[in-house]
Amino acid sequence: MVVYRFLATPRWLGYAALTVAAATVMVLLGLWQLDRYHQRAEINARIEAGTSAAPVPLTGVVGAPSGAAGTVGPPPAEHTEWTRVTVTGRYDSAHEILVRGRTVEGAVGFEVLTPLVLSDGTAVLVDRGWVRPAAAGALTAPEVPAAPSGNVTVAGRLRPAESRGGPPQEVNGRTEVRRITPSAIAPALPYALFDAYVSSDEPAPGFTTVPAQKQNALQNAGYVLQWWLFAAMTLYGFGYLARREVRGPRPANLLDDEADEEEEAAHGASR
Known part of the structure; x- marks a missing residue:
């Protein structure tokens, strides 16, 4: 669309490249945390299986x-x-x-x-x-x-x-x-x-069993959602700024009209 031609300018191309780079890094961090989640979940599964095997x-x-x-x-x-x-x-x-x-x-x-x-x-x-x-x-x-x-x-x-x-x-x-x-x-x-x-597994009297330390896999799952949410918000933010650029600055008279309406509403409420 013609109205979005400004996206091809050097300034907006730079914004776009930075946005994509940041979102890509966040997605990769989410994938890394997802891999850690699977690793820790597998360890927990082995610990659970060992209790009865x-x-x-x-x-x-x-x-x-x-x-x-x-x-x-x-x-x-x-x-x-x-x-x-x-x-x-x-x-x-x-x-x-x-x-x-x-x-x-x-x-x-x-x-x-x-x-x-x-x-x-x-x-x-x-x-x-x-x-x-x-x-x-x-x-x-x-x-x-x-x-x-x-x-x-x-x-x-x-x-x-x-x-x-x-x-x-x-x-x-x-x-x-x-x-x-x-x-x-x-x-x-x-x-x-x-x-x-x-x-x-069966310490003699006088000893305390050293417990199996389960991994906090849910923490990694939370980090996955966090990084991917950040990536989505970054892309959304770029789109929001581009849309504001298309709409342009709001006319001063429109701002004055809205201020008058707010003032009248305030007077009416005080009566």
């Missing part, structure tokens, strides 16, 4: 290590996280590790990692549960129930290695880490490790 052998879910002592095996596939697994071996209490700074039920304490040595000489880290810090403070070792002796069968959830973990450190006579990263822990142990760990 029968455990499967650990080696059927993640590859066993085949290297020398101090090395780790292949990492588990992403879709195997939270799978219930079972593994048999003997606990190596001499190399037990405390994971500091862990919060359960609003309290900060320790998770207890004890290597479980399998019959082939490899091992997997078992998170036996959470314990409170000692009453005397963080400088004192917490009370940790002893691991059972002999061969035991452990059932729990498969957890992938945590990122940015460091090697174990000696702190006041105990071995500690901040994050559970088998590749960083393995060099301190006399056997090869699975590159994952098992979070026990």
Whole structure:
């Protein structure tokens, strides 16, 4: 239409390009949040499925290590996280590790990692549960129930290695880490490790179960709607400004007439 010819001017072409670019970025951000929603919803579905699923052998879910002592095996596939697994071996209490700074039920304490040595000489880290810090403070070792002796069968959830973990450190006579990263822990142990760990489903007395942390997928769904609504509002705003440009400025006499009408209405209401 002739009245919209102004849209081909450099100024309005610039406005249009900026509007399209902004709306495109918002749509892409919405798609990214949609992908995050699906990822988190899938994790929640795996957590729910694991509550009733029968455990499967650990080696059927993640590859066993085949290297020398101090090395780790292949990492588990992403879709195997939270799978219930079972593994048999003997606990190596001499190399037990405390994971500091862990919060359960609003309290900060320790998770207890004890290597479980399998019959082939490899091992997997078992998170036996959470314990409170000692009453005397963080400088004192917490009370940790002893691991059972002999061969035991452990059932729990498969957890992938945590990122940015460091090697174990000696702190006041105990071995500690901040994050559970088998590749960083393995060099301190006399056997090869699975590159994952098992979070026990049935902690022994004295331990608190480390709960499965569900993801807030609905938050991402809200962000999807938010970004796409912003994109729609951006495009609508451009169209609104273009329409105002077509209509042009309102005549001064029309503005005066409307002001008179408003004044008369006000006088009439006061009588």
